[in-house]
Amino acid sequence: MYFSDTQRVKNLSPYEKLCPYCILIIKNVILHQNLMIMENKKLFEQVSFPKLTLKNRFVRSGVWMKMADEQGHITPELKDVYKSLVDGGVGLIITEYTFIDKYDQPNPGMIGMYDDLFIDEWKEIIDYAHANGTKIACQIAAGGSQSGLEEAKQRRIMGPSAVLNRVSGITPAEMNEDDFNRLIENHKNAALRVKRAGFDAVQIHAAHGYLLSQFLTPYYNRRTDKYGGSLHNRTRIIYDVVSAVRSAVGDDYTVMIKVNMDDFMAEGEGLTFPESLEMFKHLDTLGLDFIEPSGANISAGNGIIQSFPRIARSVEKQSYFKEQVTEIAKNIKTPVILVGGNRNTTVMTDLLNNAGIPLFSFGRTLFSEPDLINKWVDNPDYVPKCVACNKCWDTTPNSCILNRKRK
Numbered sequence: 260m261y262f263s264d265t266q267r268v269k270n271l272s273p274y275e276k277l278c279p280y281c282i283l284i285i286k287n288v289i290l291h292q293n294l295m296i297m298e299n300k301k302l303f304e305q306v307s308f309p310k311l312t313l314k315n316r317f318v319r320s321g322v323w324m325k326m327a328d329e330q331g332h333i334t335p336e337l338k339d340v341y342k343s344l345v346d347g348g349v350g351l352i353i354t355e356y357t358f359i360d361k362y363d364q365p366n367p368g369m370i371g372m373y374d375d376l377f378i379d380e381w382k383e384i385i386d387y388a389h390a391n392g393t394k395i396a397c398q399i400a401a402g403g404s405q406s407g408l409e410e411a412k413q414r415r416i417m418g419p420s421a422v423l424n425r426v427s428g429i430t431p432a433e434m435n436e437d438d439f440n441r442l443i444e445n446h447k448n449a450a451l452r453v454k455r456a457g458f459d460a461v462q463i464h465a466a467h468g469y470l471l472s473q474f475l476t477p478y479y480n481r482r483t484d485k486y487g488g489s490l491h492n493r494t495r496i497i498y499d500v501v502s503a504v505r506s507a508v509g510d511d512y513t514v515m516i517k518v519n520m521d522d523f524m525a526e527g528e529g530l531t532f533p534e535s536l537e538m539f540k541h542l543d544t545l546g547l548d549f550i551e552p553s554g555a556n557i558s559a560g561n562g563i564i565q566s567f568p569r570i571a572r573s574v575e576k577q578s579y580f581k582e583q584v585t586e587i588a589k590n591i592k593t594p595v596i597l598v599g600g601n602r603n604t605t606v607m608t609d610l611l612n613n614a615g616i617p618l619f620s621f622g623r624t625l626f627s628e629p630d631l632i633n634k635w636v637d638n639p640d641y642v643p644k645c646v647a648c649n650k651c652w653d654t655t656p657n658s659c660i661l662n663r664k665r666k
């Protein structure tokens with residue numbers, strides 16, 4: 260049977276009735292929309308990395324609670340802190356910094372990871388996190404002369420060079436070969452304990468003026484050997500620690516680092532950006548799973564204000580390391596975590612889609628409101644209550660002014 264031209268047109272679908280040019284235009288529009296959908300990443304979506312799947316892109320950054328007992332054991336109050344973070348909806352929790360050498364404790368009330376004794380006591384928290392779809396990493400740290408512990412003044416404290424720490428008043432001993440070996444061993448052993456405890460990841464703390472971070476800082480590192488001088492030499496111990504931790508925990512375990520990208524110290528004293536960009540490019544080759552670039556050196560003299568700026572409501576000043584971390588993300592393949600002043604879901608969504616930043620971490624805002632993420636699920640425009648007053652450490656344990664009970 261043959262159709263006339265009119266019949267043939269009648270039998271065509273509406274799509275087939277269009278001229279070839281229109282079809283081309285429609286195809287392009289569909290393709291463009293698909294691309295837009297592909298680029299439209301969301302903060303609240305599940306995200307998979309090669310070794311870790313997270314239920315959303317929100318991370319709790321390490322926050323020392325000053326709640327452990329004198330030996331570093333977890334207390335019931337501390338368990339409640341971690342459970343409330345799990346209940347609050349964050350995808351990944353990074354614990355506060357844990358000390359990895361019994362005689363090198365940066366602050367009182369810190370959790371210990373210097374002995375196998377600590378492995379089992381995490382089970383309840385880790386199980387609780389996993390039962391609720393939350394991942395949990397443990398941060399491990401060496402303190403050096405940046406110690407607020409009274410006993411530290413009577414101990415032999417290690418440092419890159421024998422330079423007076425401006426905040427603690429401690430002058431450390433310049434590290435010798437045995438000290439380097441001990442430092443590396445401590446990190447290795449602690450990382451293994453973290454893995455054995457059942458944590459999803461380990462994070463090495465090389466930021467904020469603690470021992471590893473001090474090596475990056477010309478003011479603290481006056482060495483003339485292979486650990487001092489050029490940026491590569493100053494960074495060497497960090498590379499050594501990362502490699503030792505990786506070989507201890509194996510290739511299939513998640514290893515992260517929090518490391519300074521700028522000390523914000525007086526000219527000539529501190530690590531600067533973009534000088535540190537070279538370090539990030541090298542760290543990128545070491546098989547790390549995540550890098551959390553941070554900034555400032557608490558013992559710089561300009562102290563905590565520079566470290567954790569007192570920004571609050573102004574949107575322009577939020578996510579205050581975004582420029583540097585965008586630049587780092589452009590130059591490396593390892594996923595970065597943006598820490599510092601994240602308070603607005605529109606700002607973060609923009610950075611997620613346009614700056615190559617896949618994860619966002621939070622210190623103070625989750626300290627004052629552990630359920631902030633759930634609040635954002637209900638209302639993405641919710642404004643966090645934290646006023647960035649930096650009074651978190653005025654009390655023992657650390658507490659937020661907004662949650663302190665009036666006497």
Ligand SMILES: Cc1cc2nc3c(=O)[nH]c(=O)nc-3n(C[C@H](O)[C@H](O)[C@H](O)COP(=O)(O)O)c2cc1C
Nearest residue numbers: 320321322323355356567598599600621622623651
């Ligand atoms: C009370 C308090 C304790 C902190 N403890 C740690 C810590 O243990 N490890 C760490 O890497 N950073 C620590 N930080 C820094 C935070 O992780 C984060 O880098 C900083 O607060 C900036 O982020 P924010 O603007 O979201 O607060 C602490 C910050 C505060 C306020």
Ligand code: SF4
Nearest residue numbers: 645646648649659660
């Ligand atoms: S004490 Fe101040 S800076 Fe710290 S969490 Fe509370 S409001 Fe924020």
